[in-house]
Amino acid sequence: MSGIAGILEFDGKQVSHDELSRMVQALAHRGPDAQMAWSSGNIGLVHCMLHSTPESLNEIFPTELNGLHITADARIDNRNELILALASDRTIGKATPDSALILHAYLAWGEECVDRLLGDFAFAIWDPAKHQLFCARDHFGVKPFYYSRENGKRFVFSSSIRALESISGAGYEIDEHKVVDYILQEFKDKARTFYSGVLRLPPASLLVVADNRIRLKTYWSLDSNREVRFRSDQEYAEAFRSIFCEAVDCRLRSAFPVGAMLSGGLDSSSVACVAHDLMRSGSTKKIHTFSIVFDRLKASDERPFIDKVLLNKQFVSHFVDGDEITPFDDLGRILKLQAEPFCAPNYSLTRHAWRRASTCGVRVLLDGLFGDNVVSHGVEHLNELASRWQWLALANELKQLISQSHSDVSLWRPLSDYVLREGVKPFIPEMALALWRRFRGYPLDPTEKDHIVFRSDLSARIGVRDRLRQAYVESRIAKSAIQAHCDSMGSGMIQTALEIYSHGCSEFPLETRFPFIDKRLVEFCVAIPGTQKIAGGYTRAILRRALAGHLPIEIHSRPSKGDLGWSFIEGFQAQRKLVTTTLGSSQKFWGRFFNQGSVGQMILRLNNDKIMPEEFFTLFLLVVLSTWGSDKIGDLRIAA
Numbered sequence: 001m002s003g004i005a006g007i008l009e010f011d012g013k014q015v016s017h018d019e020l021s022r023m024v025q026a027l028a029h030r031g032p033d034a035q036m037a038w039s040s041g042n043i044g045l046v047h048c049m050l051h052s053t054p055e056s057l058n059e060i061f062p063t064e065l066n067g068l069h070i071t072a073d074a075r076i077d078n079r080n081e082l083i084l085a086l087a088s089d090r091t092i093g094k095a096t097p098d099s100a101l102i103l104h105a106y107l108a109w110g111e112e113c114v115d116r117l118l119g120d121f122a123f124a125i126w127d128p129a130k131h132q133l134f135c136a137r138d139h140f141g142v143k144p145f146y147y148s149r150e151n152g153k154r155f156v157f158s159s160s161i162r163a164l165e166s167i168s169g170a171g172y173e174i175d176e177h178k179v180v181d182y183i184l185q186e187f188k189d190k191a192r193t194f195y196s197g198v199l200r201l202p203p204a205s206l207l208v209v210a211d212n213r214i215r216l217k218t219y220w221s222l223d224s225n226r227e228v229r230f231r232s233d234q235e236y237a238e239a240f241r242s243i244f245c246e247a248v249d250c251r252l253r254s255a256f257p258v259g260a261m262l263s264g265g266l267d268s269s270s271v272a273c274v275a276h277d278l279m280r281s282g283s284t285k286k287i288h289t290f291s292i293v294f295d296r297l298k299a300s301d302e303r304p305f306i307d308k309v310l311l312n313k314q315f316v317s318h319f320v321d322g323d324e325i326t327p328f329d330d331l332g333r334i335l336k337l338q339a340e341p342f343c344a345p346n347y348s349l350t351r352h353a354w355r356r357a358s359t360c361g362v363r364v365l366l367d368g369l370f371g372d373n374v375v376s377h378g379v380e381h382l383n384e385l386a387s388r389w390q391w392l393a394l395a396n397e398l399k400q401l402i403s404q405s406h407s408d409v410s411l412w413r414p415l416s417d418y419v420l421r422e423g424v425k426p427f428i429p430e431m432a433l434a435l436w437r438r439f440r441g442y443p444l445d446p447t448e449k450d451h452i453v454f455r456s457d458l459s460a461r462i463g464v465r466d467r468l469r470q471a472y473v474e475s476r477i478a479k480s481a482i483q484a485h486c487d488s489m490g491s492g493m494i495q496t497a498l499e500i501y502s503h504g505c506s507e508f509p510l511e512t513r514f515p516f517i518d519k520r521l522v523e524f525c526v527a528i529p530g531t532q533k534i535a536g537g538y539t540r541a542i543l544r545r546a547l548a549g550h551l552p553i554e555i556h557s558r559p560s561k562g563d564l565g566w567s568f569i570e571g572f573q574a575q576r577k578l579v580t581t582t583l584g585s586s587q588k589f590w591g592r593f594f595n596q597g598s599v600g601q602m603i604l605r606l607n608n609d610k611i612m613p614e615e616f617f618t619l620f621l622l623v624v625l626s627t628w629g630s631d632k633i634g635d636l637r638i639a640a
Helices: 017-030 079-085 098-116 161-165 176-184 233-252 266-282 303-312 331-338 347-359 371-375 379-387 391-405 412-423 430-440 456-462 464-475 481-489 492-505 519-527 541-546 565-574 576-585 596-607 613-630
Strands: 003-009 034-040 043-049 063-065 068-076 119-127 132-137 146-150 154-158 173-175 205-210 213-218 258-261 288-293 316-321 364-366 511-513 637-639
Touching: 003 017, 003 068, 003 119, 003 161, 017 034, 017 043, 017 154, 017 161, 043 068, 043 119, 063 098, 068 098, 079 098, 098 119, 098 132, 098 205, 146 161, 154 161, 173 176, 176 456, 176 464, 176 613, 233 266, 233 364, 233 519, 233 541, 258 266, 258 347, 266 303, 266 364, 266 371, 266 541, 288 303, 288 347, 316 347, 331 347, 331 492, 331 613, 347 492, 371 481, 371 519, 371 541, 379 391, 379 481, 456 464, 481 519, 492 511, 565 576, 565 613, 576 596, 576 613, 596 613
Parallel strands: 173 637, 258 288, 258 364, 288 316, 364 511
Antiparallel strands: 003 043, 003 154, 034 043, 063 068, 068 119, 119 132, 132 205, 146 154, 205 213
């Protein structure tokens, strides 16, 4: 992880050294090892370095090659492949830094260089011959990239909105569309930020600035028509294991101690165990593990499963006591780093683990984030069986799922989970769904509950009810298993979470790496048949088969995982006074967007212990948004 920024003046005037210095200061926490700024006429680039890989120890920014200059926050995983393809250039070797490899790739292939890159990256290359700035972001948005075209006079970019704020007031106008997206938890628009003057470069996109114009292009997307077919379960498992081990191995490249989050679930355990086995054969160093445990709140505790992993492998283990951590701890400081409201209720828990990792000297921290999405639980396959009218196969699969996952509860709940909520919902008549909503005590109109929190004028202006209705209609459309999986992996929710992690880790500082968010692994998992994702009553079947030799049997055969929701609710209730005080003092801000009566009723229900479970999260979002907005209320304007 590093921090990058830059300014390109369109009218040809000299870039301000003072503004570059302010951007350096705003990004220094992302790169404490070295801070540099370079300028030439109307172009200026900034870099703040955090050393992590062995090659980065000798990296100098901004890197120059044949007149080209680059600033990059990048880890390139297919280094050997690139070095081989660029073999005619004898200046390239195993010690060549990743940023220099990107420059060589651009020199060789131009804009098409992004098609050759594998890893996590955000970079900007100044090409004086073409008088253009070429920028790109990795396939899933692990590395953040924000930009603004200020009054059409110049182009500015950075890893953090804070750096843009440090030199301009253009971002001080709230985008109310983003506020609505935030409360509704919609992530379709991958470019919007909470500031109308600032955009984010979407994942898998490149951006070219030349002749006072900006050109955007998507350079990669998942192929919903591609299928991977093997002859046996064993061949599928072997292929998965090979790709997954490579995804972990390339993320172990570090000049410092390596850590791994370990929750005891299937994802984090898979990453930690495979990393352990790969390092065991090539290094005497041990991986540090970081686990959040609950000695008092047993409903969220996973220590028995964590212990099973620790007994089977030789880790240096560390534990964080989660019992007294609440969702609102250090909220103001967190928002300074995030620069935008965030939607991660368990952020405070993870933040304590990041802090512990930093005190142990760890700079690279592996995380199993989004293993659920990448491997997939396979519920799309249930949809597929229903669409083919294969009711016997569907009933058999549901029976096995119920047997494995819900052996100790009544039948209606698993049927609700797998049939009404996920598996075959598109094939259930609307009248039947309406009856089910009435039976569960939900509004008959599925858009009603979310709609009422907004002010009526905002709701009408944004078209909130129409958006909710459209989202509901889309949820009723039957899709192929592959298309549903592609849509899941293409969700802006993934980019949003990765940005939250990037900004959060910068506090310590730390680089988090995500083996499941690997282009090769994602493409493979999307393309395999549904029978490899759900089989024999187990979801994520291929992962279990492939890593059986790496995982303890207790982890390998887990039908479910722990629920941190209980920790969130308990921590939330412990901070009821803070919630009430914050929303009371910030009413001038949130009253611009939300129905004061509706919010007041939620607060009343909270204080009277009558709050509905889903309202906890809505109030959490409101408190985060209001804390962020009230901090800058004197500067903010509302942009429709």
